[in-house]
Amino acid sequence: MTTTEHDLRTTWQAWHDEREQWLQEPHGWLSITALHWLTSEPTEIAGLPGTWRVRDADTVELSGVTAEDEVRLDDRPVGGSVGMQPVDGLPGVMVSVGDKVVEIARRTDDYALRVRDPQAITRTAFSGVPVFPVDESWVVTGRFTPYDEPETITVDAVVAGLHHYPTVVGTVEFELGGATQTLRALPGKDGGLGLHFRDATSGQETYGGGRILRVDDPGADGTLVIDLNRTVNLPCAFIAHATCPLPPAGNTVTVPVEAGERTPLRPDLA
Known part of the structure; x- marks a missing residue:
């Protein structure tokens, strides 16, 4: 193996190790367990508190939240109702629900919830x-x-x-x-x-x-x-x-x- 080949493999291995660590983050891509498309109708979603709906052209609303639900937005407790405004093409708004994170994402004129659970099998059974x-x-x-x-x-x-x-x-x-x-x-x-x-x-x-x-x-x-x-x-x-x-x-x-x-x-x- 030449010096160039050794350097290439060494730097690649460090990069690859970092990428696998990133994939395994508790609320990273491998933790996603569900995708729910929202409508204007308030909807209950299994495993999540309250009801979720598209309130108007750019806002998703979560309603019926209590302190026991352990909901946080921007690291602040949420109670009652809260509106969120995700931007198309960008990472969604992240809402913590206990040890899970719910991503509210916009895709053109549609809105969806992605549930990120650290216990997802795609994460816990990840082997590289x-x-x-x-x-x-x-x-x-x-x-x-x-x-x-x-x-x-x-x-x-x-x-x-x-x-x-x-x-x-x-x-x-x-x-x-x-x-x-x-x-x-x-x-x-x-x-x-x-x-x-x-x-x-x-x-x-x-x-x-x-x-x-x-x-x-x-x-x-x-x-x-x-x-x-x-x-x-x-x-x-x-x-x-x-x-x-x-x-x-x-x-x-x-x-x-x-x-x-x-x-x-x-x-x-x-």
């Missing part, structure tokens, strides 16, 4: 994310070409009938398998870019809804390093109650990307 072997051949140089203006596009979701409206900021080109690959790039949440794609392993060795790779900001000349060993699954690969977007149209790598995360084991389906 299966991956392909780390290999330096999957580290390539690409070039980013920005659009004159960011473009809002429409993509489908893993939930039938649901749509997402992400922003794409340009294209990334790189050589892989003897062919030029071109992917539309999303802005990263904390800088950099996101490449959400399918490839010939999708639906076979890897999750059928595609995977995503975060890359650092390109240099002044547009060049960037693409380490496909760090390609990861979206939450929908791990749990049944996610609303993940599918990749933008055309974001398909023409060769099998046998790098990064594989299809995870699902203890809830065992």
